[in-house]
Amino acid sequence: MTNTIEELEKDATVIFLIGTNTTENHPVIGYKIKKNVRENGAKLIVADPRRIELAEMADVFLQFRPGTDVALLNGIMNVIINEGLQDKDFIEKRTEAYEDMKQVVEKYTPEIVSAITAVPAEDIVKAARMYAAAEAGSLCYAMGITQHTTGTDNVKSCCNLALLTGNLGRPGTGVNPLRGQNNVQGACDMGALPVTYPAYQAVAVEANREKFEKAWGVKLPTAKGLMLTEAINAAYHGDVKALYCLGENPMISDPDSHHVEAALKKLDILIVQDIFLTETAQMADVVFPGVSWAEKEGTFTNTERRVQRVRKAVNSRGDARQDWQILSDMTTRLGYPNSYASPEEIFAEIRSLTPSYAGITYDRIEQTGLHWPCPTEEHPGTPILHTEKFSRGLGLFHAVEFKEAFELPDEEYPLILSTGRQLYHYHTRSMTRRAIALDTHRPENQVQVNQKTAAKLGILNGEKVRLTTRRGSIELKAQVTDILNEKLVFTFFHYGEAAANVLTQGEALDPIAGIPEYKVCAVRMEKII
Amino acid sequence: MLKLTINDKEIEVPRGTMLLDACQQAGADIPTFCYDPDLKLAGSCRMCVVEVQGRRNLQASCVTPCENNMIVDTESANVVEARKIILELLLARHKLNCMVCEKVGACKLQEYCYRYDVKESRFAGEAAHFTREDPNPFIERDYDKCIMCTRCVRACEGITGAQAINVKDRGHHAKISTIFDGKLADSSCVFCGQCIMVCPVGALTSKVSMGKGRPFEYEKVLTTCTYCGTGCMLELNVKDDTVVGVTSNRDAQLSPVNKGALCVKGRFGWDFIHYKDRLTTPLIRENGQLREASWDEALDYAANRLNAVKAQHGPDSIALFSSARVTNEENYLAQKMARVAIGTNNVDHCARL
Amino acid sequence: MAEEQRVLLKYADQIDPKIAEDYIKVGGYKGLEKARSMDRKALIEEVKKSGLRGRGGAGFNAGMKWSFVPILDEDRYVVCNFDEGEPGTYKDRIICEKNAQALLEGMAICGAAIASNHGYIYCRGEYPFVVETLKEGIQSAKASGALGDFNIEVRMGAGAYVCGEETALIESIEGHRGEPRFKPPFPGVAGLWAHPTVVNNVETFACLPYILTNGAEWFAGIGAAKYPGTKVLTLTGDVVNATYFEVPTDYNLRDVIYKLGGGVKGGKKLKAVQVGGTSGAFIPEQNLDTPIDFDSMSAIGASLGSGAVFVMDETRDIVDIVTRISKFFEHESCGKCNPCREGTWRCREIMEKINAGKAGQKDIDNLMILSRVMKNAALCGLGQAAPIPIDSTLQHFAYEYSCKLN
Numbered sequence A: 001m002t003n004t005i006e007e008l009e010k011d012a013t014v015i016f017l018i019g020t021n022t023t024e025n026h027p028v029i030g031y032k033i034k035k036n037v038r039e040n041g042a043k044l045i046v047a048d049p050r051r052i053e054l055a056e057m058a059d060v061f062l063q064f065r066p067g068t069d070v071a072l073l074n075g076i077m078n079v080i081i082n083e084g085l086q087d088k089d090f091i092e093k094r095t096e097a098y099e100d101m102k103q104v105v106e107k108y109t110p111e112i113v114s115a116i117t118a119v120p121a122e123d124i125v126k127a128a129r130m131y132a133a134a135e136a137g138s139l140c141y142a143m144g145i146t147q148h149t150t151g152t153d154n155v156k157s158c159c160n161l162a163l164l165t166g167n168l169g170r171p172g173t174g175v176n177p178l179r180g181q182n183n184v185q186g187a188c189d190m191g192a193l194p195v196t197y198p199a200y201q202a203v204a205v206e207a208n209r210e211k212f213e214k215a216w217g218v219k220l221p222t223a224k225g226l227m228l229t230e231a232i233n234a235a236y237h238g239d240v241k242a243l244y245c246l247g248e249n250p251m252i253s254d255p256d257s258h259h260v261e262a263a264l265k266k267l268d269i270l271i272v273q274d275i276f277l278t279e280t281a282q283m284a285d286v287v288f289p290g291v292s293w294a295e296k297e298g299t300f301t302n303t304e305r306r307v308q309r310v311r312k313a314v315n316s317r318g319d320a321r322q323d324w325q326i327l328s329d330m331t332t333r334l335g336y337p338n339s340y341a342s343p344e345e346i347f348a349e350i351r352s353l354t355p356s357y358a359g360i361t362y363d364r365i366e367q368t369g370l371h372w373p374c375p376t377e378e379h380p381g382t383p384i385l386h387t388e389k390f391s392r393g394l395g396l397f398h399a400v401e402f403k404e405a406f407e408l409p410d411e412e413y414p415l416i417l418s419t420g421r422q423l424y425h426y427h428t429r430s431m432t433r434r435a436i437a438l439d440t441h442r443p444e445n446q447v448q449v450n451q452k453t454a455a456k457l458g459i460l461n462g463e464k465v466r467l468t469t470r471r472g473s474i475e476l477k478a479q480v481t482d483i484l485n486e487k488l489v490f491t492f493f494h495y496g497e498a499a500a501n502v503l504t505q506g507e508a509l510d511p512i513a514g515i516p517e518y519k520v521c522a523v524r525m526e527k528i529i
Numbered sequence B: 001m002l003k004l005t006i007n008d009k010e011i012e013v014p015r016g017t018m019l020l021d022a023c024q025q026a027g028a029d030i031p032t033f034c035y036d037p038d039l040k041l042a043g044s045c046r047m048c049v050v051e052v053q054g055r056r057n058l059q060a061s062c063v064t065p066c067e068n069n070m071i072v073d074t075e076s077a078n079v080v081e082a083r084k085i086i087l088e089l090l091l092a093r094h095k096l097n098c099m100v101c102e103k104v105g106a107c108k109l110q111e112y113c114y115r116y117d118v119k120e121s122r123f124a125g126e127a128a129h130f131t132r133e134d135p136n137p138f139i140e141r142d143y144d145k146c147i148m149c150t151r152c153v154r155a156c157e158g159i160t161g162a163q164a165i166n167v168k169d170r171g172h173h174a175k176i177s178t179i180f181d182g183k184l185a186d187s188s189c190v191f192c193g194q195c196i197m198v199c200p201v202g203a204l205t206s207k208v209s210m211g212k213g214r215p216f217e218y219e220k221v222l223t224t225c226t227y228c229g230t231g232c233m234l235e236l237n238v239k240d241d242t243v244v245g246v247t248s249n250r251d252a253q254l255s256p257v258n259k260g261a262l263c264v265k266g267r268f269g270w271d272f273i274h275y276k277d278r279l280t281t282p283l284i285r286e287n288g289q290l291r292e293a294s295w296d297e298a299l300d301y302a303a304n305r306l307n308a309v310k311a312q313h314g315p316d317s318i319a320l321f322s323s324a325r326v327t328n329e330e331n332y333l334a335q336k337m338a339r340v341a342i343g344t345n346n347v348d349h350c351a352r353l
Numbered sequence C: 001m002a003e004e005q006r007v008l009l010k011y012a013d014q015i016d017p018k019i020a021e022d023y024i025k026v027g028g029y030k031g032l033e034k035a036r037s038m039d040r041k042a043l044i045e046e047v048k049k050s051g052l053r054g055r056g057g058a059g060f061n062a063g064m065k066w067s068f069v070p071i072l073d074e075d076r077y078v079v080c081n082f083d084e085g086e087p088g089t090y091k092d093r094i095i096c097e098k099n100a101q102a103l104l105e106g107m108a109i110c111g112a113a114i115a116s117n118h119g120y121i122y123c124r125g126e127y128p129f130v131v132e133t134l135k136e137g138i139q140s141a142k143a144s145g146a147l148g149d150f151n152i153e154v155r156m157g158a159g160a161y162v163c164g165e166e167t168a169l170i171e172s173i174e175g176h177r178g179e180p181r182f183k184p185p186f187p188g189v190a191g192l193w194a195h196p197t198v199v200n201n202v203e204t205f206a207c208l209p210y211i212l213t214n215g216a217e218w219f220a221g222i223g224a225a226k227y228p229g230t231k232v233l234t235l236t237g238d239v240v241n242a243t244y245f246e247v248p249t250d251y252n253l254r255d256v257i258y259k260l261g262g263g264v265k266g267g268k269k270l271k272a273v274q275v276g277g278t279s280g281a282f283i284p285e286q287n288l289d290t291p292i293d294f295d296s297m298s299a300i301g302a303s304l305g306s307g308a309v310f311v312m313d314e315t316r317d318i319v320d321i322v323t324r325i326s327k328f329f330e331h332e333s334c335g336k337c338n339p340c341r342e343g344t345w346r347c348r349e350i351m352e353k354i355n356a357g358k359a360g361q362k363d364i365d366n367l368m369i370l371s372r373v374m375k376n377a378a379l380c381g382l383g384q385a386a387p388i389p390i391d392s393t394l395q396h397f398a399y400e401y402s403c404k405l406n
């Protein structure tokens, strides 16, 4: 997030949510948005293919066809530009390439966009005016924006919109991706990415590589690494022979599970470090028992870049070992001797190589976490990014054209399938299926289907159905509802027993981020008799 | 500034200060049930009444604005009498089973009865009974212990925005209920447990923690939630080296993102920690089966195999998936291992999934 | 002095309350005209000077109440309290049935004083027929142009006694549970939807046209000096003429009962009078020579309240009556605050025990301490006043209680 969570409660006067079911996936952020809307009269724009909970209290609800995000956002910008509502001063002083973007956006009139997205033109206009007029407009998104073959384009469009209206760098504004898992932000910050070292220092930049070679005392690889989805494909094709999997469960979380399974089976060796024998661990050659978050010291970085402490509450059981120790031991055995006394010592090394974390110490965050960038120990942290300039200097507009999703419905697979999360479970459910109350409350997967579609297929609420895509099929219960339209069905990916990722496609990914298109694939649904 | 005399002590407070805060400033400890600084004021429990010279009635200090030259007595005979009688009135209808109550040690009713030496109620008689099983797996609702402070209602509305519960019926029969007096699961409740957090007595408790330990028995360890990216702070309740529950800390310093608010996963999703099938020993596959192994054996085995793959196919034939679940420190070590020890940039995690 | 003095009810049954023109013919809407020609502040001064005090029970100076309303850039509301939930009270209904236009005019005058165009009448749920009268009356007044741009909406109450309490009434209009709010803030500052709101009783509003047309001095000269004007009383119980009267406020209670009321039914002796509705004190025979005005009543530990006068003859069982009253309060407590929610329940329990002859002195002691705490600590007037009948009878009719103790 460029801005903080608290601003969504206190400062934002217009909140634009796109592709985030905030009350289910970031519940506490959802509370804050509700409070701002109810108590301070903040305006709320919700764009989502489903009438999610927050849509009920939205001033404008844009129920668009999945995968048409770019068109929708371009349409909104078209209205803003045509009505002269853009922040001209901001555009002039703080951005570049405005004209390029404008040229593309010109074509996306509300009428044309309405035809693409199925959103009434007047709602597009209304949303545009509302967001543009905001004293402080905050745009938040989540996986609904990113999990597309056009995910990067979608994100760029969000940035365009914020730049166009000058909604950046001030309290209550910003482009705010809500990160799904507790420490995605931190994992990225730490360079658990194929193309960057810690703090997004690009591997491809020689100076960076030299810096890390010096610090770590070895020659570092120069070849671009594989992204997770690419690595699975490479394993399938025999190019990757060994996989070390730390606290991940690709069997459930990655697209096209049959493909993943085949890929993992081809590996020479699969090493899994986890706290449970997950679906992936069951296929492993070696399993290392790590410890849960309640048994370890360390830090997490939340979605607003706040680095906070994780504290050990209980000792781990049996022979389970601290994950950092396992990693350190493995590193030594792989030919790079190293040893650390504690996570705090590791953090000290992180600080020395990660400029944005340099000023953060365990002592400083003993009470209250700090927002990076925090370059020195005197620095108070940076709750709001880009207040004076962007990291690259000027904010760059992108000319983004709308592209259809990779796999659209056809006669054989007439519906669109989107997958996502729900309030009561987390990711691959390895933890929440063992949290008895959560699992008792939501024990099995369901697919949400519009009542008309259900009626046509002769399906009643709660009846078993089969979902089939080109990749496979699963059986689960139907939840008949009117929160989505007749063309769309929605299911949750948490459940190994009816694993949604058996259905999803992993063939075409976002070309830059490698993200699978979990929000759109073509599916057939039938009643099981 | 306004000048007040509270228990013979002169203090100054800014205009707009409530009497309760002024009393606290003057060092007086005022008992409250319904007052909660983060919620809409109710002024209904009347425990915080104080005597203000010249006023006909006792004043509920939480909702009485300070005025210049007020002379206040926070423990006058009338005040103490009122508090005792209120406690006795509450006890007269309370399901008094402190011996087995989850709230023992953190119960305000208990605390104030002790403070005002209320041993029993002179009003013991008939009382309405509300106990009814609510089949949800999260929240135990025992309204025979409810003191009708409505903090749960105000937290549900004011913190979570769920508006799942409200006061229903009137007078002595008034109670907290969902809109049709039904199950929580059929209401707009999202099981965040904010109601449990604010309940001053044992009326609302966690079913997941039930029987595992009472407030005075466990230690609280402040940590960051392990689920979504919001980064809520929560307290793991630890008894005998075992996590027995989750509570939250409402101090904005200690809990800057959520100020005590949690969601259902954060508050009730902790018991996987000690789940019976936790991995406790390294495993190695042998003849198609995973078998237990020592650490040295497992680490050596894994390292040897990786080294062999590297020797044969080069470092880029190895990939490492780190995790958005583990700490920064561990992520750092993981990517470092890939880069320095294996010699590949094939490191990624599930950020995109 | 044994005559009624009719001001509000002067044209009772001679004019149709639904028809503005009828009212105008007898001088109606002149007061509003005058009010509108006056400076807002001068108008409030005039009302203050008249000494008009609230007729809903609390007896607060009406002009004073209006003067607290801040005139800022926001809506303000004029609310008429026509909840009339006190058993035995029906004077507001009589005023509406006989002279509804005076109420409408009074509200519009208040509107002129606080620069508001929005009026609400919150009408007791049991009075659906009066609602019709009011609605037609409003329509007629609007049509005649007499109200100008002042609008009045009628809202039906939910049948809860506590909704007569002004803040509970406001909550109820807002669509919430009818529960009192704590005060301050008073409605005058933050009332309906948190906007400044004047809440006055029907009778209070209905006095205003006459004050404006005849002048503040004229009104101040009627009845008791500190609580001037007339008061509509409703007589119930063991009295010959169980009906309503309008009298100057210095009229005394004995005359109300014996002259206007024609004395106790069947020539029996009087045991007690309860003035002001269910929460009123029981007045023994020896205190009858007291003027009915607010302050004189207070002086004998009673209250004028709504102006209901309930007469009990010598055969009445005081403890039994008070037991029934305690049931009423137990039933009507909204349940918001501890002293009242639980206190009214225990009062009823103990009263029933006494009434059944099963109680001892200890119970009386408990009742007394409970009464005191309720008066001291309950949130609203209901809980504070609920123990008054108990208290006043324990004081004046202790013997009747002691007869029932075991």
Ligand SMILES: Cc1cc2nc3c(=O)[nH]c(=O)nc-3n(C[C@H](O)[C@H](O)[C@H](O)COP(=O)(O)O)c2cc1C
Pocket: C053, C054, C055, C056, C057, C058, C059, C060, C081, C082, C083, C084, C085, C086, C161, C162, C163, C164, C165, C166, C167, C199, C200, C201, C202, C204, C205, C380, C381, C382
């Ligand atoms: C329990 C309770 C019930 C009340 N009921 C009424 C009522 O029915 N009618 C009324 O005018 N005032 C009633 N009041 C008084 C109102 O709260 C308020 O004082 C009154 O409407 C103000 O109008 P006034 O100043 O014109 O009397 C009641 C007060 C309490 C505490």
Ligand code: SF4
Pocket: B145, B146, B147, B148, B149, B150, B151, B152, B153, B176, B195, B198, B199, B200, B201, B203, B204
């Ligand atoms: S359940 Fe607890 S919080 Fe809710 S009203 Fe009762 S005592 Fe108060």
Ligand code: SF4
Pocket: A026, A027, A028, A029, B225, B226, B227, B228, B229, B230, B231, B232, B258, B261, B262, B263, B264, B265, B266, B267
């Ligand atoms: S408590 Fe809920 S909202 Fe907060 S971090 Fe945990 S999962 Fe996210």
Ligand code: SF4
Pocket: C162, C179, C180, C332, C333, C334, C335, C336, C337, C338, C340, C341, C378, C379, C380, C381, C382, C383, C384
């Ligand atoms: S005194 Fe009674 S009626 Fe008034 S707020 Fe308290 S419970 Fe409700």
